[in-house]
Amino acid sequence: MGQKRSTFLFSALCFGMAFLYIPMLLLIIYSFNYSKIVPVWGGWSLRWYKVLFESEEVWSALTLSLKIAVMNATFATLLGTLAGLALVRFGRFKGRTLFSGMITAPLVMPEVITGLSLLLLFITMAELIGWPGERGITTITIAHITFSMAYVAVIIQSRLAGMAQDLEEAAMDLGSKPIRVLVDITLPLLAPGMVAGWLLAFTLSLDDLVIASFVTGPGANTLPILIYSRIRLGLRPDINALATIIIVVVTIGVIIAGYLMLRQQKQRERDMQMAAQEVVKLDA
Amino acid sequence: MNDNATAAVDRSERSSMRSLTAVLMQRIQSGWKTLVVGIPNVWLLVFFLAPFFIVLKISLAESIIASPPFSPLVEWSEEGALILQVIFDNFIFLWEDDLYFNTYVNSIKIAIISTVLCLIVGYPIAYGIVRSSSTTKNILLLMIILPFWTSFLLRVYAWMGLLADQGTINSFLIWIGLIEKPIRMLYTEFAVYVGIVYSYVPFMILPLYANMEKLDMSLHEAAADLGARPMTTFLTVTLPMTAPGILAGSLLVFIPAAGEFVIPDLLGGGNVLMIGRVLYNEFNSNHDWPVAAAVAIVLLLILVIPMMLYQHIQSKQAES
Numbered sequence: 001m002g003q004k005r006s007t008f009l010f011s012a013l014c015f016g017m018a019f020l021y022i023p024m025l026l027l028i029i030y031s032f033n034y035s036k037i038v039p040v041w042g043g044w045s046l047r048w049y050k051v052l053f054e055s056e057e058v059w060s061a062l063t064l065s066l067k068i069a070v071m072n073a074t075f076a077t078l079l080g081t082l083a084g085l086a087l088v089r090f091g092r093f094k095g096r097t098l099f100s101g102m103i104t105a106p107l108v109m110p111e112v113i114t115g116l117s118l119l120l121l122f123i124t125m126a127e128l129i130g131w132p133g134e135r136g137i138t139t140i141t142i143a144h145i146t147f148s149m150a151y152v153a154v155i156i157q158s159r160l161a162g163m164a165q166d167l168e169e170a171a172m173d174l175g176s177k178p179i180r181v182l183v184d185i186t187l188p189l190l191a192p193g194m195v196a197g198w199l200l201a202f203t204l205s206l207d208d209l210v211i212a213s214f215v216t217g218p219g220a221n222t223l224p225i226l227i228y229s230r231i232r233l234g235l236r237p238d239i240n241a242l243a244t245i246i247i248v249v250v251t252i253g254v255i256i257a258g259y260l261m262l263r264q265q266k267q268r269e270r271d272m273q274m275a276a277q278e279v280v281k282l283d284a
Numbered sequence: 285m286n287d288n289a290t291a292a293v294d295r296s297e298r299s300s301m302r303s304l305t306a307v308l309m310q311r312i313q314s315g316w317k318t319l320v321v322g323i324p325n326v327w328l329l330v331f332f333l334a335p336f337f338i339v340l341k342i343s344l345a346e347s348i349i350a351s352p353p354f355s356p357l358v359e360w361s362e363e364g365a366l367i368l369q370v371i372f373d374n375f376i377f378l379w380e381d382d383l384y385f386n387t388y389v390n391s392i393k394i395a396i397i398s399t400v401l402c403l404i405v406g407y408p409i410a411y412g413i414v415r416s417s418s419t420t421k422n423i424l425l426l427m428i429i430l431p432f433w434t435s436f437l438l439r440v441y442a443w444m445g446l447l448a449d450q451g452t453i454n455s456f457l458i459w460i461g462l463i464e465k466p467i468r469m470l471y472t473e474f475a476v477y478v479g480i481v482y483s484y485v486p487f488m489i490l491p492l493y494a495n496m497e498k499l500d501m502s503l504h505e506a507a508a509d510l511g512a513r514p515m516t517t518f519l520t521v522t523l524p525m526t527a528p529g530i531l532a533g534s535l536l537v538f539i540p541a542a543g544e545f546v547i548p549d550l551l552g553g554g555n556v557l558m559i560g561r562v563l564y565n566e567f568n569s570n571h572d573w574p575v576a577a578a579v580a581i582v583l584l585l586i587l588v589i590p591m592m593l594y595q596h597i598q599s600k601q602a603e604s
Contacts, residue, residue: 009415012408013424019405019482020431023442026452030445039450083324086317093321102328104598108535108591110543112560113580116567117335120577124338146331149324179316203433210545210564224437231441231550235448243438250434258426 024247031240038235048241057226058242065206065223068137072144073202077194079145080152080201085186087153088160106147107154115214118143122215135217143215144205151204152197159193192264199257203250336584343577346371354574374578384579387557388586394473394558395542398480399488402537403530405481406488410529413489414496425493428486440479440550447475447551471553479547484540488533495529528597535594539587559583 031049035042052058083103086093106114122132122139132139167189171181209224216225230236345354378384413424431439446452447469454466469475503525507517545560552558559579567576 006415009408009412013412013416016405016409016412016485017424017427020427020485023439023446023482024431024434027438027442027445037450038445039448039452039455079324079327082320086321086324090317090321093317095325099321099325099328100599101595102332103324104595105591106332108539108587108594110540110560110583110587112543112545112563113339113584116563116576116580117339118331120338120342120573121331121335142331146327149327153324207435207437209437214567224435227435227437227441228546231437231444235441235445239438239441240445243435243441246438247434251430254426254430254433258422262422 027240028244028247031237031244033237033240036237038237038240048237051238052241052245055238057221058223061221061223061226064137064220068141068144068222069202069205071141072148072205073198075141075145076148076152076201077198080149080197081156081190081194083149083153084156084160088157089165089186103150103153106150109147111208111210112214114147115143115211118146118211119214135215136220139215139217140212140220140222143211144201144208147211148201148204151200152194155197155200156190156193159190163189192261339577339580342574343374343581344371345574346373371574374574375582377575378578378582383557384562387559387562388582390557391542391559392586394476394480394556395538395544398477398484398541399534399538401477401481402485402488403534406485406492406533407530409485410489410492410496413493414499428489432486436483437546439483440547443475443479443482443551444470447478470551471555473552473556475551476548476556476558479551480537480541480544483547484537487536487540491532491536492526492529495526495532499525532594532597535590535597539590539594542587543583 030038032044032046033040033042034045034047083099087096087100087103118139119135122135126132167185168181171185172178176184207224208222209228212222213225213228216222221229227239227242231239342354409428413421413428416424444451448454449466449468449470451470453469454463457463458466499522503521504517507521508514512520543560544558545564548556548558548561549564552561560583563576563579563583566572566579570576
């Protein structure tokens with residue numbers, strides 16, 4: 001009986017992983033296809049990588065996307081950390097319900113609504129105060145910060161909630177000013193969460209098509225906008241090559257990040273054990 | 285006496301100095317607190333809340349040929365009186381127009397069926413991960429999260445290659461001789477379901493996993509020891525205990541799926557009506573802003589209950 005269940009679960013896992021990974025594997029394999037028609041095999045070749053690297057359009061879209069992603073991740077991490085701190089450490093304050101509602105709403109808001117409403121805001125603002133004069137990199141960055149900071153705030157929130165307040169309270173009792181407590185104790189403890197938040201905000205920005213295509217202006221094509229405009233009309237071998245590069249880079253990044261986090265966790269456990277041993281020794 | 289007086293003045297000065305510092309400190313402290321709450325708050329008020337009122341305002345306007353292409357809500361009449369012009373025509377139009385009505389119904393139908401499919405696919409996977417050894421568990425979780433970090437657009441594109449008439453699946457089926465002519469899969473509703481399940485199943489698996497991990501497995505053993513059959517144990521013990529995870533995961537799939545644009549556009553083509561796509565086209569191709577704004581408001585009204593429900597679960601989880 002138990003055997004049957006574990007066989008079932010094992011095959012469910014295999015099926016699930018195959019479902020998730022086979023499409024991506026095929027995408028990668030076909031990027032090395034010589035043929036111009038994607039599904040027809042014409043022998044191994046790096047032809048489409050050459051086409052991709054020589055395309056100025058792709059390079060400028062990539063540069064624009066990276067610029068936006070870095071700006072977005074930095075500001076979203078700052079704002080999201082402040083928001084997370086406020087939600088977990090300040091208890092009840094005026095307007096908390098609205099505030100926490102506005103923090104979590106972007107997480108589940110359909111992208112078409114966020115995109116449309118931000119575009120209409122930018123147009124209204126341009127009319128009222130003359131800013132933003134032209135839509136493009138700035139408006140996309142602002143739009144991305146608005147939804148990315150919600151993700152950062154959630155990460156910070158869960159990290160803070162899991163973190164004992166003892167250290168902060170001890171420092172306060174010893175006479176530290178609140179601002180010193182924040183800089184010396186809370187922020188260093190939050191650093192891993194902030195790094196994770198930054199990376200997530202960076203990825204979300206690089207990945208966004210819908211909101212960016214609403215709030216962009218003439219000539220400002222991010223990488224997803226460029227990819228979308230090409231694949232709308234069908235399969236393109238150069239996009240397979242681009243996809244392969246993105247998948248490989250992301251996979252390496254995620255594996256390194258996962259490894260580092262695991263190592264850090266083990267280190268922390270070891271430190272705790274050592275500390276506990278010291279305490280035992282002192283007691284004796 | 286003189287000495288005494290000086291000392292008294294000195295003392296009162298010092299104490300007032302001290303109280304001044306205390307007040308100042310308090311000010312600074314509440315000042316930085318205000319700043320910590322204030323900065324993100326102002327940002328969200330301007331860039332998140334205000335836009336909705338603008339959308340609402342425009343949805344109540346009339347489409348005109350001008351820049352911007354809608355009539356003003358508030359106008360000064362020639363006599364200097366303020367006129368509030370509210371037009372519900374756009375909403376009445378959406379209600380009466382079969383195309384829009386059917387598109388809403390179809391979007392919700394597709395979102396519900398996709399959510400159920402995600403649950404069927406995701407539940408055993410989440411359960412399988414929970415029952416794995418701790419090293420395998422970490423690797424499996426990483427494998428579930430990994431696609432989430434790669435481009436959403438490219439994952440949808442991968443299915444275009446699989447489902448196309450000359451695509452991998454059709455070529456394979458013809459090659460093994462199962463079919464003679466390619467089956468039409470791309471640009472059908474079927475393709476949209478595959479795309480949504482593929483893209484959103486991690487959102488189902490992760491909350492389910494988080495929920496299952498906290499479960500007390502001894503209850504299963506107790507049920508089994510008492511002679512319950514596996515199916516009975518599952519229905520009476522496991523399923524009710526994982527209900528919070530099922531609800532969270534379902535909302536995380538249903539809400540974005542109902543407003544999805546990319547998947548119906550790339551995999552469904554023109555054959556599948558979904559509201560996200562209609563909204564996008566209404567705005568970008570037809571330039572009918574008031575109708576587009578009304579479409580957005582109605583979509584928001586449909587999704588507001590699921591969204592608040594999700595928020596409620598989230599905040600309850602944050603507290604515990």
